[in-house]
Amino acid sequence: MASFPHFLALTLSPLLLLLLMAHPVVSQCKNRPIIFNFGDSNSDTGGLVAGLGFPVNLPNGRSFFRRSTGRLSDGRLTIDFLCQSLNTSLLSPYLDSLAGTKFTSGANFAVVGSSTLPKYVPFSLNIQVMQFLHFKSRTLELFTAGSEQNLINDDGFGNALYIIDIGQNDIADSFAKNMSSVQVLKRIPLITIEIKAAVKALYDQGGRNFWLHNTGPLGCLPQKLSLVKKDLDQYGCISSYNDAAKLFNEELRRVSLKMRSEMKDAKIVYVDIFSIKYDLIANHTKYGFSSPLMACCGYGGPPYNYxxxxxxxxxxxxxxxxxxxxxxxxxxxxxxxxxxxxxxxILSTAYSTPRVKFDFFCSS
Structure with a gap:
C-alpha cells in the first residue's frame, strides 16, 4: 500500500488522519484531477464575497487559513478535504477575478444562499450551470488559440468530476415561508427535476463523472432549533425538518438511479450526507465532540447559542x-x-452508491 503523503499529514487534522488511516484512501490519480463544484454555502469557497462583495469576517477562517476566505466555517469545508485527498489545489471561486489562478484544476460555482428554485436568479443552480458553459466555451477558445496550453482542454472537461451539493436552502426556505409540511413535500420533485436538468446539461457538454450529495439533517441546525423549539426527536432535532430532508434525499436517490439507466456511459454517484451528519450528531462523543446542537460562534449561550x-x-x-x-x-x-x-x-465509500472511491474519475 502507498505511504501516506507528507502533504496530507501536515494539513489534515489529527482526527481525520486517524480516520483516513482506518480507511486508506490515498489518491491513485494517474491524470490531473479536475473538479467542477455546484452548490450553496456548504461548499462555497468564496463565491459570495467575490460575486457580491458581501463581507464574511473573522473569526471565519481562523483555524486553518488564519484569515477569512469567504468560507462560512472556522476553517476548511468538506470540499476542501476532498480536494486534499487527491493532493490537488483547493477550488477557487469562479467569480474571483483576483484568485491568482487559471483554474487548471477546475472551478467552484457554489455561492452562499443558492437553491434550485426560483430559476434565473443569482445564483440558482441553473445560473451556475450557465456560468460553467461560458467558462468552458471561453477556456476552449483560449486553449485553441494557443494563448495558454496549461488550460483545461476538451478531454479535461470530459474526464472531470462534476459535484452537485444543493437543495438545503430549497427545503429550509420553504419552512421559513411558513409552508406546511405537506406543501414543502409537494415541492420536492420540482427541486430534483432541476438537479436532473443540471446533470443532463453537463452530460450534454461531455461530462461523464457526477458526484451528488444529498442534504443533511436540517432539523439539527442550531439556527432552526432556536426558532422552532418543538417537534423534537430523541436527539433534540426537529422531526418535521428532518423528515422533509429524508424525503428529498429518497427522491434524489431515485432520480440518480433513473439517470444511471438513461445515461449508461456516465458514472453517477449518490452520497448519503444525511446519514453521515446525523450519526455525527447522535454519536458525537464517539467522535470527540460536545454540545452537538450548539453553535461555537453566535450569541445567547446554551442550548443553541444562536x-x-x-x-x-x-x-x-x-x-x-x-x-x-x-x-x-x-x-x-x-x-x-x-x-x-x-x-x-465520504472517502470511506460506505455512504456512496455505487461504492467507488472518490478518485475514480482520475485513476484510470
Missing amino acids: NIHFTCGQPGYQVCDEGSRFVSWDGIHYTEAANSVVASK
Missing part, C-alpha cells in the same frame, strides 16, 4: 475557544473539525 441579531462575525457575537470540539460553527454551517469527519466518511 441569535439572528448577533450572528457570527457581526458586532456582538461570541465565539468558543479555538480548539473546542463543536459540530456547528455558526448555527448553520459545520466547523472544520466536523467537516473533516464528514469528508473521511
